[in-house]
Amino acid sequence: MFMKKTFVLIGMCLSTIIFTQCAKKATSTKTSATTVDEVAELTKKYSPSQMTEGKAVFVGSCQKCHQLYQPAKFTIKKWKKILPDMSHKAELNANQAGLVRAWVITNAKQS
Numbered sequence: 001m002f003m004k005k006t007f008v009l010i011g012m013c014l015s016t017i018i019f020t021q022c023a024k025k026a027t028s029t030k031t032s033a034t035t036v037d038e039v040a041e042l043t044k045k046y047s048p049s050q051m052t053e054g055k056a057v058f059v060g061s062c063q064k065c066h067q068l069y070q071p072a073k074f075t076i077k078k079w080k081k082i083l084p085d086m087s088h089k090a091e092l093n094a095n096q097a098g099l100v101r102a103w104v105i106t107n108a109k110q111s
Ligand code: HEC
Pocket: 058, 061, 062, 063, 064, 065, 066, 069, 082, 083, 086, 087, 089, 090, 091, 100
């Protein structure tokens, strides 16, 4: 009787530990997955030549008022705040802004 209780207790402890470990893992992969997914999606949506075009527009239009800020200087999150305003400042059309965005986001600093 005593042994049985001990086993049940140990079993309960183990499953609690395993459960919390798994839950922790699940949430941490989820946060990084959003950025990874986004990059994967852009890579699928834009061809390599479009990416090159995006880079060309970026180099050509984004150092008229200041030094060229490299994509790796900021995270995706930060770039998303910066880009709409700057694309407007650089007077890019929707297509150019999309190309620049795709290139910058896929080359941004890892979180
Ligand atoms: C018409 C001038 C102008 C053009 C063109 C321009 N910028 Fe800017 N940019 C600014 C000014 C002014 C600031 C600083 C003040 C501000 O943040 O608005 C700035 C700041 C920035 C910053 C720094 C933001 C920070 O928080 O440190 C980044 C990054 C940037 N620009 C990227 C770009 C990119 C990418 C492009 C091309 C799509 C671009 N800029 C085109 C005027 C311009």
